[in-house]
């Protein structure tokens with residue numbers, strides 16, 4: 001009788017599933033670097049200042065920091 005076998009039975013091997021994040025959007029998604037120039041792809045909050053990006057919505061931008069909302073001008 002080996003203790004090792006007992007332990008292996010108890011500790012049923014569970015395959016560890018690592019949740020892979022697909023299309024992970026980090027802060028890098030907000031910048032576009034072209035050579036020496038850094039282009040910001042999102043508008044920044046007027047209240048919070050540069051560094052606080054606003055979330056893009058269908059017809060507006062909102063700041064998750066202060067709640068500031070700026071409506072986009074829809075061109076027709």
Ligand SMILES: [Zn+2]
Nearest residue numbers: 045048063066
């Ligand atoms: Zn803000």
